[in-house]
Structure formats: C-alpha cells, structure tokens
Amino acid sequence: MNNNKDGGFSLLAAYIGVFGTPQNRTSSQIAMTAPVITKAEKDTISMQFILPEEYASNEEAPGPVDERVRVVEEGERRYGVVGFSGVASEEEVERKVRVLKGWLERDGFKVVGEFVLARFNPPWTLPMFRTNEVMIPVE
Numbered sequence: 001m002n003n004n005k006d007g008g009f010s011l012l013a014a015y016i017g018v019f020g021t022p023q024n025r026t027s028s029q030i031a032m033t034a035p036v037i038t039k040a041e042k043d044t045i046s047m048q049f050i051l052p053e054e055y056a057s058n059e060e061a062p063g064p065v066d067e068r069v070r071v072v073e074e075g076e077r078r079y080g081v082v083g084f085s086g087v088a089s090e091e092e093v094e095r096k097v098r099v100l101k102g103w104l105e106r107d108g109f110k111v112v113g114e115f116v117l118a119r120f121n122p123p124w125t126l127p128m129f130r131t132n133e134v135m136i137p138v139e
Helices: 009-016 090-106
Strands: 036-041 044-048 079-085 116-119 131-137
Touching: 009 044, 079 090, 090 131
Parallel strands: none
Antiparallel strands: 036 044, 036 116, 079 131, 116 131
C-alpha cells in the first residue's frame, strides 16, 4: 500500500478492521501483526502488514475493497539486519543503513536491493521502548 502521508497505514488498518468494519470482501477481522514494514521508493512511501499465519497464501486472504490495497506474496528473502530502539527518524534510519551496508560489505555479502524499515510497536509506545530494524536484502 502506498502514496499518502502515512504510507498507507490508514488504508491497511481499514482493510484489517482497526477502525470498525473490515474493508475486505468478506468483512473478516484480521489480526494486526508485527512488524509493520515501510519502504521508500522515489517519491512514494509504501507500507506492508504481514498477514497472520492462518493465511497460508495470498489467495486465502480476504480480498481488499479498496484497489489501492494489494495482497501479495513476496516469497523468501535473505536480509542483513540491524536493530535499534527509539524513534525511527529519517536521519537515524539513514545512519543505520550506512553502518549496516558497511558491515555487510566487509563480511562479503552482496547487497541486492534497497533497505526496508521494520517497526514493531504501536505509535503510542514511548520512544525509549520502541523496537525497529533496518533490513537490507543480500546474497
């Protein structure tokens, strides 16, 4: 999901039923999972929720009512990851990306894509208790 100020969070939250009746074709309540993944691509921010284990494939998940929400299966990937606490400000995330890329290159891994940001806590969590990860795909 992408393109608005909150990266699509409101649309995804509506899809799973955070705001009332779920905005999916079966009106099924879907559990919120962690982490919430944020990707920055050009001038767009996209956000992803990971569906609960009960949906073994994207075909089993209820179809979204809003066409801006897509259910996709991404398959397995391998990532280099660095965790950190606090607010995931743009500056802090950029710093973590630089550090992690340096570590990965030093250890012989090939970076094969752009980083993603994983957030594990709701927005009302006090900053000192927030858990985040920068994840970079590698070979």
